[in-house]
Amino acid sequence: MEYIYAPDLKTLGQIAARWVAREIILCPSVVLGLPTGSTPVGMYDYLVRLGQEGLVSFAQVRTFNLDEYVGLPPSHPQSYATFMQEHFWDKVDLRAGSTEIPRGDAPDLAIECLRYERRIREVGGIDLQILGLGQNGHIGFNEPSHNLEIKTHVVDLTEKTIQGNARFFPDISKVPKKAITMGIGSIMQARKVLLLVSGEAKKEILSKTLYGPVSTEVPASILQLHSNLMVISDIRVKED
Ligand code: GLP
Numbered sequence: 400m401e402y403i404y405a406p407d408l409k410t411l412g413q414i415a416a417r418w419v420a421r422e423i424i425l426c427p428s429v430v431l432g433l434p435t436g437s438t439p440v441g442m443y444d445y446l447v448r449l450g451q452e453g454l455v456s457f458a459q460v461r462t463f464n465l466d467e468y469v470g471l472p473p474s475h476p477q478s479y480a481t482f483m484q485e486h487f488w489d490k491v492d493l494r495a496g497s498t499e500i501p502r503g504d505a506p507d508l509a510i511e512c513l514r515y516e517r518r519i520r521e522v523g524g525i526d527l528q529i530l531g532l533g534q535n536g537h538i539g540f541n542e543p544s545h546n547l548e549i550k551t552h553v554v555d556l557t558e559k560t561i562q563g564n565a566r567f568f569p570d571i572s573k574v575p576k577k578a579i580t581m582g583i584g585s586i587m588q589a590r591k592v593l594l595l596v597s598g599e600a601k602k603e604i605l606s607k608t609l610y611g612p613v614s615t616e617v618p619a620s621i622l623q624l625h626s627n628l629m630v631i632s633d634i635r636v637k638e639d
Contacts, residue, residue, distance in 0.1 A: 400609070400628045401532055407633055408597045412441020415529070415631050419446060420455040422527050424593075428459040432528035432541075432581070432589055433600060438597045440529060443486040452492040457493045461522055463515075464500035465530070465539035465586075469553060472504040473612060477567055480545075501551065501579035513521070519551075528589030532596045535548035535559045536604050536617035540580035540631045543616045549584030555576055583621055592625050595613040596632040606636045 405411035419442065420428050426575060433439075446482055464479060473480035477542045480500050490496050499518055505511035519525060530538050541547055558562075565571040586592070596605050602638045608619040609630065622628050 400623070400630060401468065402609075403629065403631045404635060405631055405633045409441050409629050410634050411443045411595060412439070412443075415439070415442040415593060416445035416449060418593060418629070418631075421458065421461055423455050423509040423584065426526065427456070427497060428461070428542045429526045430522050430524065431462045432512040432525040432530075432586070433462050433464050433483070434529050434531045434595070435466070438595045439529065440486060442529075442595065443490075443598045447487065447490040447582060451596045460493060460496045460497065460585050462488075462493065463519055463525060464498075465579075466580040467501045467580050468574050468575035469503045469508065469579060472556055473500070473502070477573075478503065503575070507554050508579065512553065515579070515581075516551045516585065519581075524583070525585070525589040527591045527593060528586055529593045530586070530619075531624075532601060532608060532619055533560060534563050534596060534603060534604060536593075536608060538583075538586060538619045538622070539617040540578040541583050541586075542568070543618060545614050545615060547618055547621070549581040550582040551579065551585060552582055554580050559622065571638070583618065587621065587625055591627045592622060592629070594622060594628065594630045594632075596630065596634060599634065601638060602634050605634055607631060609636060610638045 467479045471478040501515045540554050561574045565574050568574050607617050613620045
């Protein structure tokens with residue numbers, strides 16, 4: 400594992416964006432796995448800037464988002480599809496059809512999960528998976544549990560996650576209770592993983608993620624087993 404300390408969230412975003420841009424320059428047809436949440440916003444902003452300055456082109460890049468709320472159509476203001484459009488997809492030269500995200504409004508969610516998993520395989524898997532970290536140690540929406548799902552699946556969100564994401568909705572009753580998420584296997588099969596974590600409130604969970612026992616109760620701790628993990632964070636954590 401490589402750990403890069405960033406003094407603040409803005410710098411974290413810039414370091415992450417440069418890292419992603421470097422991967423695109425080395426391999427213009429790179430397949431990226433993308434997160435939502437507040438942590439990666441600065442990374443997207445800086446990637447947009449690098450694109451506008453002509454330093455990087457997304458024309459051959461393909462992207463797969465980690466997750467989407469069940470029940471929200473892509474056009475819903477709080478859907479992750481809308482988040483991605485506003486922060487990234489519509490602001491760079493990604494080609495139409497090169498961005499993928501599970502359909503939370505699919506008539507048959509089980510078929511949608513299979514379709515998404517197959518799409519990832521069809522393009523040869525994810526080269527660089529970028530992740531945020533949930534307050535309870537989730538990655539994507541892989542919540543703490545007795546067992547972790549390998550493939551893309553439907554998940555019941557925990558109360559902690561629903562509360563954590565309520566800030567993006569008019570009130571907590573509007574937060575979806577289910578999501579579709581890439582599974583732990585889909586994430587671990589990515590050739591490289593970039594974990595972005597910000598804020599003192601995540602210090603304890605980041606410490607458990609990186610230095611605690613690998614446990615399904617802290618889903619992100621499985622990343623300790625990934626052979627190419629880079630962490631960028633504005634938190635200082637140390638092994639005890
Ligand atoms: C959501 C997303 C996660 C993300 C997490 C953290 O739950 N499904 O993929 O990592 O939020 O978000 P934030 O960066 O806002 O703390």
